[in-house]
Amino acid sequence: MRKLRAMTLVAGAAVLVAMTGFATSPAAQAERSSGQDVVEYRVHDAVKSGDALEAAGLDVVSRRDGNDLFVLGDDATGGKLSALGFRAEVSQRTHQEGWAAPARPAGAGLQDETYDGGYHTVNAHYANMDAAASAHPDLASVVTYGQSWLKQQNKGGYALKAICIAKKAAGDCALNPNSTKPRFLLQAQVHAREIATGEMAYKYIDYLVGGYGTDPAVTNLLNTTEVWVVPIVNPDGVNLVQQGGNNPVLHRKNADFTAADLARCGDTAGSQPGVDINRNFSYHWQSNTSKCDQTTSTSNGAGDSEPETKALEALWANLFGDHRADGASDKPDVGARGTALMLHSYAGIIILPWEYTNTAHTPSDTPFRTMGKAMSQFSGYPYGQAGDLLYNAPGGSDDYAYGKLGIASFTIELGDQGGSCDGFTPSYSCVDGTFWPYMLKTFNYLAGKAASPYK
Ligand SMILES: [Zn+2]
The missing domain is CATH 3.30.70 (Alpha-Beta Plaits)
Incomplete structure (x- = not known):
């Protein structure tokens, strides 16, 4: 039997921070305070x-x-x-009990602004990347690779940001595929409510920039590899989540409410407006136009309708190039380098392409399963195609990244196999206590495979 979460906020020295992005109507606060189960x-x-x-x-x-x-x-x-x-x-x-805003201790920097017991806000993630780059200009560069849907509409929103971490030589961390060093790309919070995933990205950034020159494994990795991290793929969605404060709103999709809005769908775990970015990628895309569904796959009747999707596809092409003929059954060419990982929660599984079907295997099935097995030893998570472990997921990130470009791209769902760290909003102590030890080994393993993932 799993333990229910304590939903109280430790007040202490916390101060409420008034800033763009936390505007929450009194009605919405009252609704949360009234206690939805x-x-x-x-x-x-x-x-x-x-x-x-x-x-x-x-x-x-x-x-x-x-x-x-x-x-x-x-x-x-x-x-x-x-x-x-x-x-x-x-x-x-x-x-769900009384609402409390995201907050930070008096005197702390924006990168320490948190909600729900320690989870970092979008602004905190972005401030942390900027702080890493300004403290370590020889190691880190922040890149803006697009704009969120709300930003494009001039309705607030966010830039879409990545950080490149490497011991930089001339030409490193450039947005073209002709890099000297092979690349590993870590991405989190495409599904906004999967809040522990963003923390893994935050911690990996700190681990890398803090460990260079003192930790031999980090030093060697950054001398030979570019590590790219997108901690928040879906910042508009995460902003909706964090507005729940100590009761995060269980919003999964983006904030493109063209088809249906909060008045029609509400914003609960089971019904919400927006488009599921991880059903919107245009390789073996399938239509789902049910507007309040968890897996609405489009806003215009086709794949790639969302700016967050298109910007990520462009980032992948810029970082890795194209090593595969679209839609063909050929393997990626021998020069294909690079590995990528998209984090989700909370099934506790390692997923390899294809994800749209489990009745066909990719031409790279053997190396994918070899890597899946290796990662499984760190976490104990089972590995396989999505439909074998859970359900088929057409229009997902890995099928596009591998199917169109030939990138060795994986998905990992954090999880605790029925333990107390399951759920979309686990107690913050699960971040360090349960997930990070597994994931650190997994990230370093995949980064190490970037030079030749298919050999
Ligand atoms: Zn997910």
Whole structure:
């Protein structure tokens, strides 16, 4: 039985910070204070029905136990599951209590601004990257690679930012694929509510810039490899999440509310507006125009409709080049270098392409499974194609990165295999205590494979 989270905020020296991005209406605060329950259901013998549950608009939460899947919703979701013929029971219930804004200790820098017990805000992530680059100009450069949907609309929003970390020589950290050093790209929080993933990116940046010259493994890595980190793929979405303060809003998608807005969908785990960036990539893309679904895949009837998606595709092409003929069954060419990892939560699994289907394997299946097995030894997470472990996920990042460009691209879902660090918003102590030791080894392993992932 899993422990429910304590939802109290430690006040102490915290001060509330008034700034752009935290504007939250009194009505929204009152609604959160009134106490909505987020209910997780165990759905029995549903392992073959993941796609059907998704198609019914239910929020399958990337976790399984034997033949059971888990669905997140509210008190009404149980009836919906019964009506669909599933046997389900409540496995976890989280009560949302009083709202508290993101905050930082008096005198602390913006990079220490946090919510929900320690999770960093978008502005804190960006300030941390800037601080790393200004303290270590020989090691780190911050690159703006696009604009979020809200930014493009002139409605606030954020620049899309990456940091390149390497012992820089002439020509390093440039946005073209002709780099001297091979590249590893780490990306987090494409799904905004998967808040522990961004912390892994934050910690890896600090680990690298702090370890050069003192930690031989870091020194060697940065002398030979460019490490790129995008800590927040979906900053507009994360801004919605962090506005929940100590009760993060379980928003998954971006903030492109063209098709439907908060008035129509609400903003709960099971119903929300926006587009799922990780169903929007245009390789084996599939249409889902249900506006309040978790996996709405487009705003205009086609893939690549979202600026966050297109900007990431352009970043990949700039960092890695094109090593594969589109849609063909050929392997990436012998010169293909580079590895990439997209972090999610909270199934506790390692996913390799293809993700749109599990009835076909990629031409690189053997090296992918070799790398999956190696990573599995760090975390104990099982590895395989998405449809074998959970459900098929068309329009995802890895299928595009590998299918169009030939990048050795993986997804890892953080997780605790049913333990107390499962959930989208685990206690902050899980970041250091559970996830970081696994992930540090995993990131360093994949960075080490950047020179020749297919050999
Ligand atoms: Zn996810």
